[in-house]
Amino acid sequence: MSGEQTEKPGRKPRIRDAEATKARILDAAKKEFAKNGLGGARVDDIAEKAKANKRMIYHYFESKEGLFQTVLEDAYLDIRSAEQKLHLEDLDPKGALEKLVRFTWEYYLKNPEFLTLVNSENLHRAKHLKKSEIIKVSSRKLVSLVSSILERGVTAGVFRDGVDPVQLNITIAAVGYYYLTNRFTGTIIYERDLMAKDALEQRIQFNIDTIMRLVTI
Amino acid sequence: MSGEQTEKPGRKPRIRDAEATKARILDAAKKEFAKNGLGGARVDDIAEKAKANKRMIYHYFESKEGLFQTVLEDAYLDIRSAEQKLHLEDLDPKGALEKLVRFTWEYYLKNPEFLTLVNSENLHRAKHLKKSEIIKVSSRKLVSLVSSILERGVTAGVFRDGVDPVQLNITIAAVGYYYLTNRFTGTIIYERDLMAKDALEQRIQFNIDTIMRLVTI
DNA sequence: CAATTAACGCACTAACTAGTTACTTCTTTA
DNA sequence: TAAAGAAGTAACTAGTTAGTGCGTTAATTG
Numbered sequence: 001m002s003g004e005q006t007e008k009p010g011r012k013p014r015i016r017d018a019e020a021t022k023a024r025i026l027d028a029a030k031k032e033f034a035k036n037g038l039g040g041a042r043v044d045d046i047a048e049k050a051k052a053n054k055r056m057i058y059h060y061f062e063s064k065e066g067l068f069q070t071v072l073e074d075a076y077l078d079i080r081s082a083e084q085k086l087h088l089e090d091l092d093p094k095g096a097l098e099k100l101v102r103f104t105w106e107y108y109l110k111n112p113e114f115l116t117l118v119n120s121e122n123l124h125r126a127k128h129l130k131k132s133e134i135i136k137v138s139s140r141k142l143v144s145l146v147s148s149i150l151e152r153g154v155t156a157g158v159f160r161d162g163v164d165p166v167q168l169n170i171t172i173a174a175v176g177y178y179y180l181t182n183r184f185t186g187t188i189i190y191e192r193d194l195m196a197k198d199a200l201e202q203r204i205q206f207n208i209d210t211i212m213r214l215v216t217i
Numbered sequence: 218m219s220g221e222q223t224e225k226p227g228r229k230p231r232i233r234d235a236e237a238t239k240a241r242i243l244d245a246a247k248k249e250f251a252k253n254g255l256g257g258a259r260v261d262d263i264a265e266k267a268k269a270n271k272r273m274i275y276h277y278f279e280s281k282e283g284l285f286q287t288v289l290e291d292a293y294l295d296i297r298s299a300e301q302k303l304h305l306e307d308l309d310p311k312g313a314l315e316k317l318v319r320f321t322w323e324y325y326l327k328n329p330e331f332l333t334l335v336n337s338e339n340l341h342r343a344k345h346l347k348k349s350e351i352i353k354v355s356s357r358k359l360v361s362l363v364s365s366i367l368e369r370g371v372t373a374g375v376f377r378d379g380v381d382p383v384q385l386n387i388t389i390a391a392v393g394y395y396y397l398t399n400r401f402t403g404t405i406i407y408e409r410d411l412m413a414k415d416a417l418e419q420r421i422q423f424n425i426d427t428i429m430r431l432v433t434i
Numbered sequence: 435c436a437a438t439t440a441a442c443g444c445a446c447t448a449a450c451t452a453g454t455t456a457c458t459t460c461t462t463t464a
Numbered sequence: 465t466a467a468a469g470a471a472g473t474a475a476c477t478a479g480t481t482a483g484t485g486c487g488t489t490a491a492t493t494g
Binding site (some may be wrong): 143167 | 339353
């Protein structure tokens with residue numbers, strides 16, 4: 001997010017700041033896209049909330065869809081980079097897996113926009129993500145992270161052999177994602193406040209249990 | 218779907234058929250809402266695809282949101298009624314649970330509109346479902362279905378005690394729903410065709426395994 | 435069969451929406 | 465310091481969009 005113009009540290013604050021404007025637009029866009037979806041979000045609203053002129057959006061991002069693509073890429077890069085920062089390779093297999101399940105849950109909980117952005121992208125059959133090469137590269141790292149945890153666990157005799165790392169990855173995401181993205185209908189269907197503090201604690205424990213039982217011998 | 222006017226069995230076919238028109242509108246609306254979301258769907262397109270006049274939509278359903286609400290209610294009632302028709306009470310606990318997991322998966326697979334409709338409703342914070350009393354009633358039946366399978370399993374000594382039926386229910390839905398609703402981004406992230414025949418078979422087996430391990434002692 | 439009711443359709447509108455044109459103002463650098 | 469270029473703005477356009485007013489035609493019923 002910090003661009004070419006911020007090299008000199010001691011420079012005076014600019015009134016005209018391209019990077020800051022861009023960042024404000026991206027931040028506002030993320031919120032609007034998450035709240036209303038790609039189709040429901042309004043470019044005028046994004047401009048207003050970013051305290052920028054609508055013209056600037058087209059100047060920096062070319063189109064509404066171009067803006068959406070950047071927002072989506074940034075969102076994926078953020079979670080992928082956070083996963084790498086967990087340093088799961090330093091933990092024992094069981095501890096690493098539990099930490100990943102917990103992290104995934106907490107990330108979704110703190111960044112609900114991520115869930116809505118992904119839903120919106122899937123409604124559009126991933127047409128924006130398809131164009132992004134950087135996303136593929138960073139995704140591979142996640143899969144190999146889980147692979148290596150599984151392998152270490154099998155070697156240590158604590159995990160069973162033959163668990164597909166991709167299926168495991170999907171399941172770790174699924175048990176948290178579904179609960180949180182469908183929290184509104186879920187609260188009605190199950191007649192229970194799924195977002196109450198104790199309900200959230202119960203769920204993360206349940207999810208850890210689910211995943212641990214899945215890999216245990 | 219069959220209304221008051223169809224009482225007499227031997228009547229002549231009508232050129233003007235309110236029930237048939239309503240049904241065509243609902244069918245077209247379901248497809249359009251599923252494809253584009255509530256915000257993205259176009260009333261004109263729904264009318265055209267239903268081979269009805271737009272005026273009829275407002276005549277029968279009052280508004281675009283009224284139409285969406287009806288579509289959503291019908292979708293929920295359909296899956297809830299199909300679940301009841303499984304007669305899981307006639308099967309042993311393990312068989313019943315496996316059948317429910319398999320049914321849920323196959324229902325999502327055959328009715329992908331259901332997933333998108335639910336996503337759309339959650340984007341709108343369940344404001345339409347909130348108004349629907351009939352949905353709450355039919356949901357209770359699903360929860361008690363799973364509860365009784367669990368109880369029977371515990372009594373028979375095949376399931377462990379203390380598994381929350383709501384959490385189990387959510388998890389059964391989650392492992393299928395997430396995989397299918399995010400199939401477009403998933404195919405990119407995991408660089409694997411998630412909808413290939415063998416991939417789908419692998420997933421349902423994995424899901425059954427996940428759920429069985431979760432409830433087994 | 436006349437009168438009423440319900441189904442249906444055309445054509446319109448008022449508000450909105452993504453994107454643009456043409457311009458001003460600030461900042462950098464040759 | 466002058467010129468160039470980049471940042472920023474207001475007002476506009478062309479096309480959409482949900483929703484309606486009002487008239488027509490078919491079916492029902494007394």
